[in-house]
Amino acid sequence: MEWKLELILFVLLSVMAVFSAIMMVTRRSPINSAIFLIINFFASAGIYLLLQAQFIAVIQVLVYMGAIMVLVIFVIMLLNLQDESKLSEQFSYKKLTSLLLSVLLFCLLGFSVFFGFSGKFTSISGEAEKLGTAESLGKELVLAYSVPFEIAGLLLLAAVVGAVVLAKKSFD
């Protein structure tokens, strides 16, 4: 019962994720791509829930869907790219090569996963449910990873300064 439920949810969510990813890459209008990317992030949040990482799932919805995609849609509206939908995106040998390359990459990754991990990790660890909570994450983040924590803060500071400097000119 448990196993069946997990399999059904996994198939449903991964079909949703892969379908929306393909639609995201193939749509012409950037705003449609952004909407499909949001659907993809939503499906990924469901996958994180299946993997017992509750806090990561909440963060996925909060940050990726709530903040990053809002910024992307803002920029699409800011630049008003409506008239650029035909951006010389025709079929060419370059595209065929790219398609072959990415299929090759997928085969490579898939084979290495298949031969490397088959039968090794067959079930989620029993502690996974306790690990995914905000409390255990906070303990690890503050005690064991305190320096990366501060460096993340510095990275965010650099992002603020960089964005202000780059977009400043249009204030004047």
Next chain:
Amino acid sequence: MLEGYIPIFIIIFISAAFAFLNINLSSLLGPNRPNKEKLSTYESGMEPIGTAHDRFSIKYYMVAVSFIVFDIEVVFLYPWAVSFLNFPKPEMIYSFVIGLIFIVVLAVGLIYEYKKGVLKWD
């Protein structure tokens, strides 16, 4: 464990179905007899000029950037705050100092934005 999430999925499904249904139900049930006057943007007003797809001001972009950065700050501070009270005393002081440095570093970013006049609306 997975059964615990079933209510959440049901809530998501019901809310999505409710929104979808209510948007489409009115056009299904109501009479639909369009004419040129009814389809115009303002039925008895001025003729609209240009399209609605107008460019936004760059100021909205700066507000969205500030939102992203401080959103990530909250994402980091939330596990920090939850785990804080369960530490023994020395670890508690250590984690307090760590969190304080993090907040101060991001406060510098806020002060920089304020000084540059990004947050000013006139």
Next chain:
Amino acid sequence: MLEINYYLILSALLFSIGVLGVLVRRNAIIIFMSIELMLNAINISLVSFSSYLGEISGQIFVFMVLTVAAAEAAVGLAIIISLYRNKSTVNIDEINILKW
């Protein structure tokens, strides 16, 4: 229970679609979104390792990836905006001023 392979292959598939998007599309914003897709695929494999091994480090790495993604969104989109202001296009074939 499902094996870890299912999640890793899903992650590999999403990553390859992201690579395809970066290679094929010419619109800088869609390339940017494909990069976000690739980062998200990596997050899926990190979280699946974390919960199958019972080891929390993977989820901490997801935090770091998230920070990098947000910083990249802030600065990268600002770069796209200033490129658009200078060249009034987001087609990366026309942004070739550094090409030798």
